Amino acid sequence: xxxxxxxxxxxxxxxxxxxxxxxxxxxxxxxxxxxxxxxxxxxxxxxxxxxxxxxxxxxxxxxxxxxxxxxxxxxxxxxxxxxxxxxxxxxxxxxxxxxxxxxxxxxxxxxxxxxxxxxxxxxxxxxxxxxxxxxxxxxxxxxxxxxxxxxxxxxxxxxxxxxxxxxxxxxxxxxxx
Numbered sequence: 001x002x003x004x005x006x007x008x009x010x011x012x013x014x015x016x017x018x019x020x021x022x023x024x025x026x027x028x029x030x031x032x033x034x035x036x037x038x039x040x041x042x043x044x045x046x047x048x049x050x051x052x053x054x055x056x057x058x059x060x061x062x063x064x065x066x067x068x069x070x071x072x073x074x075x076x077x078x079x080x081x082x083x084x085x086x087x088x089x090x091x092x093x094x095x096x097x098x099x100x101x102x103x104x105x106x107x108x109x110x111x112x113x114x115x116x117x118x119x120x121x122x123x124x125x126x127x128x129x130x131x132x133x134x135x136x137x138x139x140x141x142x143x144x145x146x147x148x149x150x151x152x153x154x155x156x157x158x159x160x161x162x163x164x165x166x167x168x169x170x171x172x173x174x175x176x177x
Contacts, residue, residue: 007059
């Protein structure tokens with residue numbers, strides 16, 4: 001009966017580790033956590049996987065001295081001297097905070113990011129409006145330039161006609177006299 005419980009527990013542990021790995025991959029790929037935090041957590045999942053394999057080997061009485069493996073599982077495995085493996089590479093700002101405090105800190109960070117995004121959004125909206133106003137002003141200026149071009153062309157045509165008339169009158173006046 002004890003063997004059945006142990007086998008079932010080992011199988012359950014294996015499934016939970018696989019679930020953790022899948023959830024971690026999903027969290028990293030959807031950017032719910034940073035890549036650095038994802039790497040840290042992946043190291044912890046790998047450590048769990050190693051311990052799970054050690055437990056299975058110990059259960060099957062494989063490998064070197066099962067009693068040594070059992071004792072290393074309970075003392076933190078390879079990383080002796082580290083009392084809590086979950087605190088590896090923890091940042092100063094989160095050290096010593098409880099779950100509620102961490103959650104509150106995350107909410108505050110998200111609120112700050114949201115405020116920054118709102119400010120960025122308003123700046124982009126203002127720049128968009130300025131761009132539209134500049135575009136409208138350019139359209140008006142182009143219409144004015146087109147009108148001026150037409151007036152200059154008309155004036156140029158009239159000037160040429162008048163110059164031709166003056167030359168004709170000048171030519172007629174020199175031929176008469």
